Amino acid sequence: MQDNKNEIEQQINVEISEEMAEGVYANLAMIAHSNSEFILDFIRLMPGVPKAKVKSRIILTPEHAKRLLAALKDNIRKFEDSYGDIRHSDEPEFPFMNFGGPVGEA
Numbered sequence: 001m002q003d004n005k006n007e008i009e010q011q012i013n014v015e016i017s018e019e020m021a022e023g024v025y026a027n028l029a030m031i032a033h034s035n036s037e038f039i040l041d042f043i044r045l046m047p048g049v050p051k052a053k054v055k056s057r058i059i060l061t062p063e064h065a066k067r068l069l070a071a072l073k074d075n076i077r078k079f080e081d082s083y084g085d086i087r088h089s090d091e092p093e094f095p096f097m098n099f100g101g102p103v104g105e106a
Contacts, residue, residue, distance in 0.1 A: 038065040074101045 004051035033039065038060045045052040060068065080086060 026055050028052065033062075033065075038063060 007082075011028045024042070026044050028043040030043065030047045031038065032041075039059045040060070041054045042056040042058075043052050044055050076086065
């Protein structure tokens with residue numbers, strides 16, 4: 001007998017407010033982690049402005065962080081299949097910053 005989870009596709013109805021649907025621009029991400037969570041800070045860094053603001057913070061379990069990584073890889077592959085390779089500069093656009101704590105990469 002097959003597992004019912006494999007037979008039934010679960011659907012989730014997701015709602016989004018107009019304000020949230022507009023999104024928030026961020027051009028820098030900082031990632032930290034502990035043994036139980038990943039913290040993703042999305043930051044807007046403007047040239048010539050010495051202060052950057054965290055515009056959004058997302059906290060994920062390690063399992064969901066790994067699922068997010070897989071979803072991003074899949075979406076980047078689909079994007080590049082349609083529009084060509086995403087250009088990646090060898091030099092960072094903004095200087096590296098370290099605010100202490102566990103270090104991640106974005």
